[in-house]
């Protein structure tokens with residue numbers, strides 16, 4: 001980690017600790033469960049782990065509601081367990097990114113417990129309070145991301161407090177310099193322990209101006225991020241990735257431009273939201289549209305081609321499983337999962353793998369609302385049913401896009417609950433664990449896991465994959481994603497069939513010729529002739545000298 005942009009050739013693996021591995025049989029994944037599997041991750045080849053929140057929390061939002069930033073949730077372990085994990089990871093050259101959740105705290109954070117007591121409490125101004133409107137209702141119509149008003153009434157003082165997520169996640173007031181100072185001290189405390197950086201939760205939402213109804217991308221956002229950089233990150237060679245649903249190709253460079261001194265990169269979600277309904281969002285998503293997807297991916301490749309840096313991801317703990325969302329889990333599970341990995345990992349940027357993606361885990365198959373655990377899904381269920389949606393319709397939407405799809409336990413082997421726990425898991429395992437699990441993947445050289453391992457290794461051995469210039473072809477083709485990456489005299493041609501149909505196409509003159517196949521999910525191809533037939537979900541990359 002001594003070189004400046006050491007993370008350019010690394011691949012990050014996201015762990016959702018609650019669902020990764022339970023080491024003590026209480027049904028909840030924990031830190032020791034992660035430490036026990038570091039060799040597994042080392043074999044895969046990843047350079048960094050992003051740990052979803054591990055801090056003390058009442059778990060209203062599975063840890064995205066923190067009640068003590070400098071302690072570990074008891075169900076996950078202790079600070080000692082964390083230090084052991086950090087040390088064991090370091091021995092294997094794996095860095096740890098912590099999840100920095102500082103847009104809000106838990107309502108059980110001591111700051112909020114104080115703040116809610118009285119208007120003159122010293123912590124009052126750590127949060128955002130407003131008087132009711134004339135009718136006693138919320139001060140304005142801002143809505144929470146999890147449904148319902150973004151304001152909750154606090155009877156003790158007769159005011160409302162602001163929360164962009166659940167009512168148990170009050171928003172911090174970043175305009176208060178004391179708040180910022182506390183956060184920077186806390187960040188330095190973790191950085192001094194030797195973590196490799198932070199993933200920053202909803203970082204685009206910290207600088208809100210609630211009276212003007214501005215929540216994302218507020219006017220002081222970049223001032224705060226530059227201050228944060230000065231106070232914590234400068235002089236440390238760490239990686240930071242900010243979650244920014246509002247980021248556009250234009251605004252992204254403000255976060256991650258080389259001379260900005262803010263973040264290394266952002267997660268942007270345009271490829272995710274282009275699939276959602278204008279009105280109902282993800283609860284009613286549109287059919288898959290490859291042309292639209294390619295256009296978004298290409299746009300971002302160009303936008304950050306010469307400055308800034310892209311993050312590359314298909315999924316995370318908030319999104320459906322990639323193979324369920326864009327692939328074919330029935331007939332072409334292995335082919336589509338490996339095709340999707342190929343298409344993403346050979347783009348320019350830093351790839352993020354969400355736990356279980358490397359073995360092709362699929363969406364949950366819940367039939368009843370009682371099987372869901374996610375606060376967002378449960379809130380939305382209540383609101384949509386009140387608004388007249390049928391239970392069947394809601395469950396159909398949730399089956400596609402509920403956040404719980406990605407949160408079922410990691411499938412290690414064919415033992416009960418996929419070997420995740422010897423107890424009862426906090427959320428039901430996907431019943432397909434006898435077929436889809438780590439053991440079965442490790443045994444088979446052609447498995448999804450081995451394909452991911454090869455992609456991760458390629459990024460480390462081929463500079464053209466890290467730095468090559470991107471160019472897309474056949475933008476309007478409804479089945480194929482074709483692009484090249486070029487660096488000096490080396491060019492990689494990537495061709496991926498996103499459909500279950502066989503597709504024959506004419507290779508453009510300039511791309512024809514012999515080469516070395518870097519990776520393929522059928523058999524290796526040595527030459528791009530004038531016509532190429534792509535089988536269902538076939539994908540390969542050919543390295544050519546030009």
Ligand code: TEU
Nearest residue numbers: 061064101145165201202245282317318
């Ligand atoms: O997510 C932010 C966020 O906007 C999503 O939860 C979004 O609302 C949802 O996926 C779209 O319907 C981050 C975390 O990743 C998420 O897990 C947390 O719940 C949220 O912030 C609050 O901390």
Ligand code: CA
Nearest residue numbers: 022024028030
């Ligand atoms: Ca446990």
